[in-house]
Amino acid sequence: MSDHNDNTGLVVVFVLYMAVLVGAGLWGWWNQRRRMKDAKAHDTAEEELTSQFLAGRSLGPFVTSMTMLASSFSGFTVVGIPNEAFALGFTSLKWVALQLPVQIMWSGAGLRMRKASLVRNHQSPVDFVTDRFRSQVLRYTVVFHQVLPEILYLVVQLSSIKQSFNTIFNIPASNPAPVILVSAVILSFEWLGGMSCVAYTDAIQAVCLIGIMFIFPIVFSTTFGGWVNLDPMTYPRPDFYSTPDAESQMIMFTTVFVAGVSSYSLPHYIQRVYAAENVRALKLGWAMGSVAPWALNLTGVYIGTMGVSVLAGKDTVPANAFGDIVNSFMDASMAGYVIGSFVFVAGMAAIMSTADSILIAIAQLITTEIAYPMRPNSNPHQINIIGKAVSFGTMSVSLLLTLLWQDGLSAIFSIIFAVSAQATPTLIVGLFATPERKAMQLHPWALAAGAWTATICLVSYYFSPDYKAQNLAFSIEPGFVGLLVNLGFLLIYSVVTRLIGPCQMQPAWDKPPLARFGECELDAKMMLKMMHGIKEPFLEGYFLPLVLLLMIVAVPLTGNGMPPLEENGQLAYMPNLVAGLPDWAFAYVIFTALLTALALYYIYRIPDTVEGTQEGEIDPNILILAKEILNFRKGYDTTNEKAFLFRSRYMPTKVEDCSSNHSGSDDDVNDATPDPDEEVVETAKVEVPTGSVS
Numbered sequence: 081m082s083d084h085n086d087n088t089g090l091v092v093v094f095v096l097y098m099a100v101l102v103g104a105g106l107w108g109w110w111n112q113r114r115r116m117k118d119a120k121a122h123d124t125a126e127e128e129l130t131s132q133f134l135a136g137r138s139l140g141p142f143v144t145s146m147t148m149l150a151s152s153f154s155g156f157t158v159v160g161i162p163n164e165a166f167a168l169g170f171t172s173l174k175w176v177a178l179q180l181p182v183q184i185m186w187s188g189a190g191l192r193m194r195k196a197s198l199v200r201n202h203q204s205p206v207d208f209v210t211d212r213f214r215s216q217v218l219r220y221t222v223v224f225h226q227v228l229p230e231i232l233y234l235v236v237q238l239s240s241i242k243q244s245f246n247t248i249f250n251i252p253a254s255n256p257a258p259v260i261l262v263s264a265v266i267l268s269f270e271w272l273g274g275m276s277c278v279a280y281t282d283a284i285q286a287v288c289l290i291g292i293m294f295i296f297p298i299v300f301s302t303t304f305g306g307w308v309n310l311d312p313m314t315y316p317r318p319d320f321y322s323t324p325d326a327e328s329q330m331i332m333f334t335t336v337f338v339a340g341v342s343s344y345s346l347p348h349y350i351q352r353v354y355a356a357e358n359v360r361a362l363k364l365g366w367a368m369g370s371v372a373p374w375a376l377n378l379t380g381v382y383i384g385t386m387g388v389s390v391l392a393g394k395d396t397v398p399a400n401a402f403g404d405i406v407n408s409f410m411d412a413s414m415a416g417y418v419i420g421s422f423v424f425v426a427g428m429a430a431i432m433s434t435a436d437s438i439l440i441a442i443a444q445l446i447t448t449e450i451a452y453p454m455r456p457n458s459n460p461h462q463i464n465i466i467g468k469a470v471s472f473g474t475m476s477v478s479l480l481l482t483l484l485w486q487d488g489l490s491a492i493f494s495i496i497f498a499v500s501a502q503a504t505p506t507l508i509v510g511l512f513a514t515p516e517r518k519a520m521q522l523h524p525w526a527l528a529a530g531a532w533t534a535t536i537c538l539v540s541y542y543f544s545p546d547y548k549a550q551n552l553a554f555s556i557e558p559g560f561v562g563l564l565v566n567l568g569f570l571l572i573y574s575v576v577t578r579l580i581g582p583c584q585m586q587p588a589w590d591k592p593p594l595a596r597f598g599e600c601e602l603d604a605k606m607m608l609k610m611m612h613g614i615k616e617p618f619l620e621g622y623f624l625p626l627v628l629l630l631m632i633v634a635v636p637l638t639g640n641g642m643p644p645l646e647e648n649g650q651l652a653y654m655p656n657l658v659a660g661l662p663d664w665a666f667a668y669v670i671f672t673a674l675l676t677a678l679a680l681y682y683i684y685r686i687p688d689t690v691e692g693t694q695e696g697e698i699d700p701n702i703l704i705l706a707k708e709i710l711n712f713r714k715g716y717d718t719t720n721e722k723a724f725l726f727r728s729r730y731m732p733t734k735v736e737d738c739s740s741n742h743s744g745s746d747d748d749v750n751d752a753t754p755d756p757d758e759e760v761v762e763t764a765k766v767e768v769p770t771g772s773v774s
Contacts, residue, residue: 090249093421097288097428098265101281108280109273111135129463130203130710132274133444134355137707139279141361146283148352148365149372150433152179153289154233155240157376158427159402163243165384166401169320170665172381174332177634177672179373180679181340184627187366187683188618189344190353192511194362195610195690197354198704200597201720204448205347205441211597212510212607215524216590221531222503223449226347229500230442231478233346236496237435238263238482244403244427253400256483262428266436267475270443271468275355278436285429292419292426294375297382299419303412304390307382307660312651316392320385321655321662323639331557333635335494338559340631342501348441360688370679402427443471456716498538498559502531502566512619513604521604522570523583530569538562593717599724600701610702613693617685626678634671636664700727 165172245258387405410420447467542558658666
């Protein structure tokens with residue numbers, strides 16, 4: 081037997097982990113410093129920001145996939161899921177399924193966002209919206225719906241530190257010292273080397289997380305057994321084996337749906353689309369993100385549900401269940417003590433990797449979307465100082481919210497997805513609208529109004545006394561409510577404009593400066609031409625309906641509350657079990673496995689490049705810019721001279737003359753869509769300078 085109160089092993093493992101992390105951080109700092117020197121040699125503030133926030137767009141396949149993985153699986157994965165499973169049981173299997181639509185939507189939207197970023201010189205997570213809709217109102221609406229969820233997401237990570245660190249080290253829950261200390265370490269990494277430091281430390285943290293969470297259930301089961309060893313008739317929470325009621329079923333579906341359609345709009349997801357060296361690196365990350373839930377999220381459900389049996393008879397608060405379960409495991413044997421110590425490290429890895437990713441994403445948004453426009457002529461050093469000051473302020477606010485929040489991690493997560501989901505219609509319209517689809521030609525103010533209306537409604541719903549007290553006849557996930565309101569508003573707007581005509585009003589103050597993006601406006605026709613020749617399995621007619629079908633049929637739609645509970649709290653009869661799970665939970669696992677296979681097949685079919693093809697006369701306005709051309713701008717909104725000269729080489733007339741290609745209404749489809757009866761001109765071969773980052 082061992083004693084978890086002896087913290088020697090924990091301290092040793094934690095110190096070793098931090099030492100490795102510091103080494104990775106220093107390596108990232110060295111890479112970032114090298115890029116900064118190059119930026120200073122060219123005297124370009126923009127390139128310094130690219131080095132700070134996008135690691136020079138140079139993250140290779142391994143580092144890209146690891147930082148994508150570490151950013152997707154957060155402290156909630158290691159701490160929050162076990163705590164929820166301890167309280168709610170097998171309905172927490174929804175967190176295994178949740179990552180699959182997240183990766184699918186991330187890759188589907190990410191492919192187009194990456195192509196647009198390489199053609200239009202996008203750097204900030206909001207640059208696409210600014211360039212595509214040309215509206216300050218919509219731009220800052222999206223900024224709000226990105227920054228607020230990210231701050232709350234950071235609160236989740238810091239709350240996870242507070243819960244796990246304090247519990248495992250037997251520190252009073254009210255003591256803020258551990259979370260403040262770890263926050264300082266996270267902040268120092270971001271200050272030290274920007275995205276390079278964040279990505280390299282993420283790689284170490286992702287390896288630790290996957291390795292430890294894969295081994296843990298194997299050793300845990302040798303000590304306490306597995307699901308197959310549980311007896312539903314004597315299990316302390318027999319209600320876990322009953323089929324969930326209709327409300328729980330709805331929450332299982334809507335949580336997965338809202339997270340799937342909204343997560344890719346979070347800025348730290350968009351940053352990685354821009355920072356990767358090429359599409360192959362992103363594909364590896366999306367594939368690993370589709371497989372990892374089986375080693376991470378499923379393990380979290382296993383820990384929580386098994387913990388009910390392990391901690392039977394003990395007075396355990398669900399919010400601290402993870403720490404208590406790990407402590408019991410460490411007390412059981414020396415092997416448990418060792419593995420438990422590493423599980424603590426895995427938790428810290430998950431928390432710190434996501435926290436630093438969120439921190440640098442918020443810093444980039446506020447610096448480039450608020451501070452930089454206010455100081456457009458600032459030099460590189462000034463911009464860098466502002467970014468670090470923003471990071472410090474963000475961490476301070478998040479720490480304060482962490483110390484004040486009392487409703488648990490699952491509650492914060494529902495708000496994160498609910499708010500971020502309201503930016504989804506804007507991105508969907510911007511990325512996938514085509515000139516012939518009149519219903520998707522929405523005024524930017526309508527998109528902004530839909531987002532704000534939905535946000536007001538969902539916040540009112542979430543904080544209503546009846547919802548908080550669970551007095552509603554039927555509760556629905558707040559994000560789903562908000563998304564329905566948003567889409568309903570846009571539907572009404574579309575109907576009205578078709579009856580009375582589209583709104584063309586846009587005052588001058590609403591038009592942002594756009595010189596940094598190119599000589600022509602980005603519209604639906606340009607997006608269509610930009611993606612010509614690029615295979616997009618995401619848009620194949622069968623794919624998304626099949627994904628939605630698998631998400632729906634996975635939920636147990638019949639037999640609510642069966643078997644029922646008797647007056648003594650025990651099950652009325654023995655439920656049907658498969659591999660130790662109730663049959664409805666096992667069926668959910670099987671359908672989730674099918675969804676995983678579908679996601680992997682789809683990701684495999686994504687092309688390895690976004691270069692595309694052009695038919696007929698070369699359009700220089702949709703050519704991919706090479707790495708040495710991207711982001712070399714002298715100020716906030718000055719023209720990229722290298723990009724201008726590169727495009728001029730392929731332009732038979734002035735580059736400024738865009739009338740033949742992209743200006744005018746999106747209603748004119750003929751310029752963008754070739755007549756199928758016309759003779760197809762041989763695809764143009766465009767020589768692009770070396771260093772392409774497609």
